[in-house]
Amino acid sequence: MLTQVSIFIIAIAFAVLVIFLIKTLKAAQGSLDKVTQTLQDVQKTIDELSYEVKQTVRHANDITADVDHKLKQVEPVMESVRNLGEVLSEVTLAAKQASTALMTRFQKSNNAASNTSRTDHAIKATTPNRPLTATERTVQSYNATYEEPAAKPGKNWLGYVDIAAGVWQKMRQ
Numbered sequence: 001m002l003t004q005v006s007i008f009i010i011a012i013a014f015a016v017l018v019i020f021l022i023k024t025l026k027a028a029q030g031s032l033d034k035v036t037q038t039l040q041d042v043q044k045t046i047d048e049l050s051y052e053v054k055q056t057v058r059h060a061n062d063i064t065a066d067v068d069h070k071l072k073q074v075e076p077v078m079e080s081v082r083n084l085g086e087v088l089s090e091v092t093l094a095a096k097q098a099s100t101a102l103m104t105r106f107q108k109s110n111n112a113a114s115n116t117s118r119t120d121h122a123i124k125a126t127t128p129n130r131p132l133t134a135t136e137r138t139v140q141s142y143n144a145t146y147e148e149p150a151a152k153p154g155k156n157w158l159g160y161v162d163i164a165a166g167v168w169q170k171m172r173q
Contacts, residue, residue, distance in 0.1 A: 091168060095161045102160075 132140065 087165075087169070087172070091161070091165045094164050094168065098160055098164065
């Protein structure tokens, strides 16, 4: 009878063990179902994102091609600007040299003129030095700016610079 009781206890223990194993397997099956559902959602999201990423890459390629095309169109303009900079640099150097030569010539002519005008300075020295009024300063500034070229020979040097720039352009071509 001890054997029968032992077998009965073993059978009950086995039944309890099977019941707990079934519960554990059902919990594992529920977890696996949730993982399967999550993986399906992730796959769906990845499919949607991959389509959007492909569209973005295509759009970026189109923009890159457009920018490349526009850069190629702007390239001759940049080359022209560079050439213009070189020409302006050379014209500036020529204008500087011309103005230096003109200033030297005018200083020599002014020295000769100052010798003849010393008598005028002697006459002006006899009048008292008083400050100029606002009106006199305005008239003096106007006369200095808008004097006739015959009276002010240094005013015509810009014409020489324009002529020199034109000649330089023709020589470069």
